[in-house]
Amino acid sequence: MPVPQDAYYGIYTARAKENFAAGGRPANPKLMHAIARVKQAAAKVNGRNHALPQKKVQAILAACEEILDGSLDAHLIVDAYQGGAGTSSNMNVNEVIANRAIELLGGSKGDYSIVHPIDDVNLHQSTNDVYPTALRIAVIPLLRQLAEELASLQEAFQAKEHEYADLLRLGRTQLMDALPILAGQSFGAYAKAAARDRWRLYKAEERLREINIGGTAVGTGMNAPLTYIYAIADELRELTGLGLCRSDFPMDGTQNMDVFVEVSGLLKAAAVNLLKISNDFRLLSSGPAGGIGEYILPAVQAGSSIMPGKVNPVIAEMLGSVAMRVIAGDTAVTLAAASGQLELNAFTPVLAEALLESLELLLHGIPLFRERCLSGLKLDEHRCREHVERSGVLAAATITYLGYDNAAALAKAAAASGRPLEQLLLEGGWMTLEQIQEVLHPLEVTKPGIPGRSGQSGAEHGRRLIPE
Structure with missing residues (x-):
């Protein structure tokens, strides 16, 4: 199978490119770079253990660095959606490293007698x-x-x-x-x-x-x-x-x-x-x-x-x-x-x-x-206040003082008339202005406890403003 002369990948990658032309995009570069990092570590260990000659090790390490800095990304071409549990991505990296290492050693790409993608780059590894x-x-x-x-x-x-x-x-x-x-x-x-x-x-x-x-x-x-x-x-x-x-x-x-x-x-x-x-x-x-x-x-x-x-x-x-x-x-x-x-x-x-x-x-x-x-x-602060005032929801703060039914009636009246609850409470004699300001204060109606009775529990209802 022909492989482009300027390609650093080899015949395994070329076949995989044809076989897996599904997603239309190569595997994630970060994954391919991480594979190169594994190859780098393996070459270092194999060199120390005398499983690879230092000349090959140094060429492999240099090729890995070029992958890691993105210089060879154009040659990492295997499709993201591939069969084989990732073997094609692994071989793509192996071949690019091998061929670039061969060049660095003065050889021609594809001469695997100098650096072999499996015997040298993939030594003691599998996908x-x-x-x-x-x-x-x-x-x-x-x-x-x-x-x-x-x-x-x-x-x-x-x-x-x-x-x-x-x-x-x-x-x-x-x-x-x-x-x-x-x-x-x-x-x-x-x-x-x-x-x-x-x-x-x-x-x-x-x-x-x-x-x-x-x-x-x-x-x-x-x-x-x-x-x-x-x-x-x-x-x-x-x-x-x-x-x-x-x-x-x-x-x-x-x-x-x-x-x-x-x-x-x-x-x-x-x-x-x-x-x-x-x-x-x-x-x-x-x-x-x-x-x-x-x-x-x-x-x-x-x-x-x-x-x-x-x-x-x-x-x-x-x-x-x-x-x-x-x-x-x-x-x-x-x-x-x-x-x-x-x-x-x-x-x-x-x-x-x-x-x-x-x-x-x-x-x-x-x-x-x-x-x-x-x-x-x-x-929009005006809009926020308008919605609160028109909704009648503040009536919930008066339940302790007026009882649920009275509070519900006031909420409905506020919603129907579009008038603020405070105005209805005051006009109907339900609460004094001072009581309204205390019970309906923003900090009272947005924290635990009974509005207007900071620190008291719900059981301590006290005197109702409207007779039972």
């Missing part, structure tokens, strides 16, 4: 221990970055919590008027959700540190000397700066992919929170004239090619789209992990593609949302 190890190496840094992005998102929500700590807003349950809340409290709830997501992802790294490198094809370690098996994990830890450790049972890491399902599930949990936030922002900014219109989102682009002046909540929609894709990706990860059979999982490539895509989507989507939507968000 089945290289690929799962490389995937962990690719995922861990992304997880760390994502945890930091979630921390920044949490801080941005907390800034809004402080900014709107005194603004009364209408709380809603089942899309209907419920109880008053402080606008800052809703941002505080979002901050708590982001904090949980951050902590979960931070802890998830522990599961990924155990690597099966040295297990070769099925986890028994056959065809890898003990001096290599016990040194390769240490070498990878040194090269990556990650807290990697050798699995005490490599067969587990070779065939079982549940660790990646766990990580993907945590990404899905974060995506669920983000989708809920996206929906809230779109709903609260709706209209503005014909909707709720309490949130004023930054206008980042024109919203319509036919309706002049229309501005849509596109950044919130983008965040929702990212979240939906991550949730869908979790299904792919789950199915791929469950479809492994016996001593190997043939569907690890689709698992890797979905998991890395989800991580990258969140890494890009969250800061865009924070910077282009959340940070510039403003609340």
Whole structure:
């Protein structure tokens, strides 16, 4: 089969390119770079153990560095959706390293008598221990970055919590008027959700540190000397700066992919929170004239090619789209992990593609949302107050004093007339102005306890203003 003269890949990769022309895009570069990192560690260990001559080792290491800095990405061409449990990606890297190393040694690409892609670059390895190890190496840094992005998102929500700590807003349950809340409290709830997501992802790294490198094809370690098996994990830890450790049972890491399902599930949990936030922002900014219109989102682009002046909540929609894709990706990860059979999982490539895509989507989507939507968000304070006053929901604060039936009647009257509840209470002689100001104060109706009786329990009703 012909291979282009200027290609660093070889005939195995060329065949795989034809066989797996399904997705139309190569495997994730971060995964391919991580495979090169494994090759680098293996070459170092094999060199120290005198399994490879230093001349070959140095050429292999130099070729690995060129992959790691992106110089050879154009030659990492195997499709993301491939059969063979990742063998084609592993061989793609092997061939590129070998051919570039051959050049560095003064030979011509394809002269594998100088550096062989399997006998030298893949020495004491198989796809089945290289690929799962490389995937962990690719995922861990992304997880760390994502945890930091979630921390920044949490801080941005907390800034809004402080900014709107005194603004009364209408709380809603089942899309209907419920109880008053402080606008800052809703941002505080979002901050708590982001904090949980951050902590979960931070802890998830522990599961990924155990690597099966040295297990070769099925986890028994056959065809890898003990001096290599016990040194390769240490070498990878040194090269990556990650807290990697050798699995005490490599067969587990070779065939079982549940660790990646766990990580993907945590990404899905974060995506669920983000989708809920996206929906809230779109709903609260709706209209503005014909909707709720309490949130004023930054206008980042024109919203319509036919309706002049229309501005849509596109950044919130983008965040929702990212979240939906991550949730869908979790299904792919789950199915791929469950479809492994016996001593190997043939569907690890689709698992890797979905998991890395989800991580990258969140890494890009969250800061865009924070910077282009959340940070510039403003609340229409007049609209917020108007909705609270017109709804009659403050009547709930008077239940202790007036009884449920009287409070309900006042709420209905306020909603029907459009007049503020305070005005009806005063005109009807239900409460004095001083009592109204005390009971309906924003800080009284948005904290635990009986409004107007700070520190008292609900059982201490006291004297009713209206006779029984």
